Amino acid sequence: MPLEQLNFITGNRNKLAEVKAILGDVVPLQSKSLDLTEIQGAMEDISKDKCRRAATIVGFSILFTITIARCNVLNIWKIGGPVLTEDTCLCFNALKELPGPYIKWFLQALGHEGLNNLLIAYKDKSAQAVCTFAYSSGPGHEPILFQGRVTGTIVPARGPTNFGWDPIFEYDGETYAEMDKAKKNTLSHRAIALSKLKQWLQTQ
Ligand SMILES: O=P(O)(O)OP(=O)(O)OP(=O)(O)OC[C@H]1O[C@@H](n2cnc3c(O)ncnc32)[C@H](O)[C@@H]1O
Numbered sequence: 775m776p777l778e779q780l781n782f783i784t785g786n787r788n789k790l791a792e793v794k795a796i797l798g799d800v801v802p803l804q805s806k807s808l809d810l811t812e813i814q815g816a817m818e819d820i821s822k823d824k825c826r827r828a829a830t831i832v833g834f835s836i837l838f839t840i841t842i843a844r845c846n847v848l849n850i851w852k853i854g855g856p857v858l859t860e861d862t863c864l865c866f867n868a869l870k871e872l873p874g875p876y877i878k879w880f881l882q883a884l885g886h887e888g889l890n891n892l893l894i895a896y897k898d899k900s901a902q903a904v905c906t907f908a909y910s911s912g913p914g915h916e917p918i919l920f921q922g923r924v925t926g927t928i929v930p931a932r933g934p935t936n937f938g939w940d941p942i943f944e945y946d947g948e949t950y951a952e953m954d955k956a957k958k959n960t961l962s963h964r965a966i967a968l969s970k971l972k973q974w975l976q977t978q
């Protein structure tokens with residue numbers, strides 16, 4: 775069954791731009807900028823919880839719209855779903871995969887240099903960039919996960935600083951920030967996860 779519309783819920787403009795560039799016209803994407811509350815725990819549990827929250831919020835906002843318009847409330851679920859959320863982790867192997875899902879707060883507090891300093895005492899500078907998309911067909915529908923993982927090296931910052939930890943994540947001799955955007959979008963953790971999502975959507 776062709777997908778009518780997918781709501782990608784994120785508060786991050788750069789993620790949205792990459793998702794749009796990678797998905798192209800294949801998936802009809804709408805976006806909503808919401809900074810969703812994120813629980814603590816394993817990345818899969820965080821991703822599922824984030825997606826459930828998104829589905830509920832989108833469902834509620836549509837219920838509100840429908841109530842105002844005095845339309846048929848029974849159409850809520852159909853109009854409310856499907857939602858897509860994404861959670862990105864940066865896992866330092868020497869630190870037993872920390873900061874992992876807490877990278878946003880580590881990056882905000884320590885910056886690129888501080889993140890490098892976390893690894894000073896270790897020879898192993900390798901890290902995994904992990905992207906987990908969660909898809910729910912609407913409120914009450916259990917989220918399905920699609921994950922992409924790329925192993926790279928944490929290095930002193932190189933390249934433009936407009937997207938998160940891109941300047942300190944080196945893959946095959948280049949940091950993500952130094953890479954042409956189109957190149958990052960063919961090989962990144964996000965691209966791998968989205969290719970799995972796209973494949974799955976085609977079977978629905
Ligand atoms: O609303 P959401 O989608 O949650 O957006 P967010 O910015 O809060 O994102 P996360 O919770 O997934 O936190 C991941 C952190 O990693 C950063 N990040 C995500 N993807 C990245 C990428 O491909 N390259 C560099 N930094 C990235 C992002 O800016 C955050 O600081």
Ligand SMILES: [Mg+2]
Pocket residue numbers: 810812878
């Ligand atoms: Mg977030």
